Every structure is written in structure tokens, then in C-alpha cells.
Amino acid sequence: MRSMTIRSTIFASIAALGLVACDDGPTLVSEQQVAQMGLQEWNAIQQQVPVSNNAAYQNRLDRVTRRLLDAAGENSSRWRWQVFQSPEPxxxxxxxxxxxxxSGMMQIASTDAELAAVVGHEIAHLQANHGAERVSAQMASEIGLSVLDAALGAREVAGREQIGSALGMGVQYGVLLPYSRRNELEADRLGIALMDAAGYDPRAALTFWEKMSRASSRSPEFLTTHPAPNTRIQQIEAIIADL
Incomplete structure (x- = not known):
């Protein structure tokens, strides 16, 4: 009976943690709270990473971003964007x-249309409220694991730390990372539709990701927050075919 109770506790905790992977799951933070977090992080990045002094890069980002925001029905005066000096794509x-x-991304996204694939994707993340979803998912997983740890401690379960560690890894690889990958693919879909609405050729998203595939080495897909380039290219081909 004792082992059945322990297993029930573990399974119930896993089920609760799995709720954070639902696309329509509730958010645990308000839009204002998440926006404040984002602004704090933006200020920190500005202090740590130098702004690019490449005027051509910044002018191109200005031109593309404004065009996309207009197509999205957004007031560009409420947005900020910046090219930072870093070789990372x-x-x-x-x-x-x-x-x-x-700046490393600006080198790979060498045309306005390819840059629109990048910026449209980022605008889509914000319009889809993915920031709040990810913060909520992380909070929910931490709460669930804390509850489980307390339950195991109350029953004086042997191997409590090992059980908690194993479940923590399971949540990370089985829930949070796939959840992030779904967000990425949704942002691709919304971003490509935005490119099309702004008058950019959506096929530029394919040429961009083909360049990214050649330029980057990847971890196995199940260990990453983003889809593997081949997965992404296949998804984008399907999205473009449906436009």
C-alpha cells in the first residue's frame, strides 16, 4: 500500500506538470508582469552587449521591422529594435x-526578405504571448517538483533526491523543451504569414534556414529548445504551400 501511495503521488505530479505543455494552458503571470521582466532583461542586454556601429545593418533592420509592424497592424512607436555587435547568428x-x-545574424540574413523571416518570427512570438507561456511553464514545473519533493519527504521515501532529479530531467526534456519547440514552429507559421502580408517573398524563409543549417552545428533535437533545421525547413515548406 505504501509503494502504491508513493507511485500515485509521483504519477499525479507528472500529470500536473504535463498541463504546462498544453497549448491553451493558463498563464500564471500577467501581461504587465511579463513585460516588466522583458524590459529589465533588455536593459541588462544593452549594458552587457555592445550596440553595432554598422549603420547599414541598423538601417536595414529599421526598414524591414517597420514594414512588418505596419502589416501586423502594430504601432511601431511602441516597439524598440536594435542590432547588437556579436558574431552569433x-x-x-x-x-x-x-x-x-x-550582427552575425545580419550577415546570414543578407536580403531584406530573409531578414523579414527572422524579424517576422520574433514579432510573432510577441503577438502570440509566448513569453508569458514560457514563464508560466517554468513556474508550474518548479511548483510541481516542489510539491512532489515535499510529499516524498513527508513519507520519508528512500532515494528522494534521485527521484526528484530524474523527474526534473523528465520535465525538462519531455515537457519544457518540446513546449518551446511548438512555440518556435507556431512563430514560424505566424511570421511567414506576416512576411506575405508585408509583401516579402515567403520562400526567402527557406533560403534563410538553408543558410542557417549550413552555418550551425546542432545538438540532438530532443535536447534543444528549437526545432532542428531540417525539421524547420520541412515545416516551412508546408506552411508556404498552404498560403
């Missing part, structure tokens, strides 16, 4: 309507 979006693109 990366870009990010933060709640509070902040978009950063590294």
Missing part, C-alpha cells in the same frame, strides 16, 4: 515589444 524577442538581432 542569433535574434531574440522580449516581452515589452523589444527585438534584438546580432
Amino acid at each position: 542569433n535574434a531574440f524577442a522580449l516581452p515589452g515589444n523589444r527585438i534584438g538581432v546580432f
